[in-house]
Amino acid sequence: MHRKWTAAVLFIKYINMSHEGYRGESGTHQSLRDNSDDLDEKNKYERPRIFVDSNSNSIHVQEVQVDFDEQDNNFEKPRKAEINPNFELNRVPLYCWWYLILFLLFAALCIILGCMGTPRWVSQGKDDTKWMGGMLRCGGCSGSWEDELYMDIATESCDDNDYSGFCSTFKDLRDGGTAYAILEAVCLAVMVIWIYKVIMLIRGLRFLSDIVSILIAAFAVVLHAAAIGIWYGLTGAKYGSCDDVSSISDSYDVCANHGPILSIVVGCLLFIVFLIFISILKKRFKAREVKKEVELS
Secondary structure, three states: OHHHHHHHHHHHHHHHHHOOOOOOOOOOOOOOOOOOOOHHHHHHHHOOEEEEEOOOOEEEEEOOOOOOOOOOOOOOOOOEOOOOOOOEEOOEEHHHHHHHHHHHHHHHHHHHHHHHHOOOOEEEOOHHHOEEEOOOEEOOOOHHHOOEEHHHHHHHHHHOHHHHHHHHHHHHHHHHHHHHHHHHHHHHHHHHHHHHHHHHHHHOEOOOOHHHHHHHHHHHHHHHHHHHHHHHHHHOOEOOOOOOOOOOOOOOOOEEOHHHHHHHHHHHHHHHHHHHHHHHHHHHHHHHHHHHHHHHO
């Protein structure tokens, strides 16, 4: 019984000392306190593991590495990746840039969804002969093709050799719309990961390394650019006059409308956000390296 009480007292004493910080094998203690408000959360996961041996009245301590390594995945629970340094980029506080990027990414995501759903992607003809179509569907067509998918129209017209003009026009629209939809769907999924990364940065929690985050952001920009570029390449859409309407034997150009224009705007927006994102990560990395050198000195 005496041994158990002694071990309990030693355990309580060690708990009190562990709040002041632990520093390796020398047994000396130093303060882990800094200027952050999340010290308790940090100590929650960085405190050494403690084992009480009631037979020998001693306490064994298993050390836990405390570092700021981006590649360190040895922690059993999620913890603060690091304390974000308080610095300004172009005289704007860091958290303001994170929230700006988050807002712009959400706006871009919503606009992309709107682009994919708008019925105004292409148009052809003028006055009474003018028709408009969406990304995958001919919402402005008349007759039996009204609101039909380009895929169905192309299949029907291409099966009949006499409909070569319609076949060429709607086959190109089908291929371009399908390619755009697939690439943009992948782009949206990648953007969700990008958005989640920014949210974790705002909260100060670890999620992916900076290098992986930059690659993901770049991948989203490239996917969107490829989607709109391939769409233009396959459909041959242009700007200007598209007064001539495709007929049974002849195929004419279609004009790009609201959807492609908004998609180009989103592409420019994503590229600007990407540049801001990597600029902040670069400066943040340099500031963190300076912080590590100060803490280790």
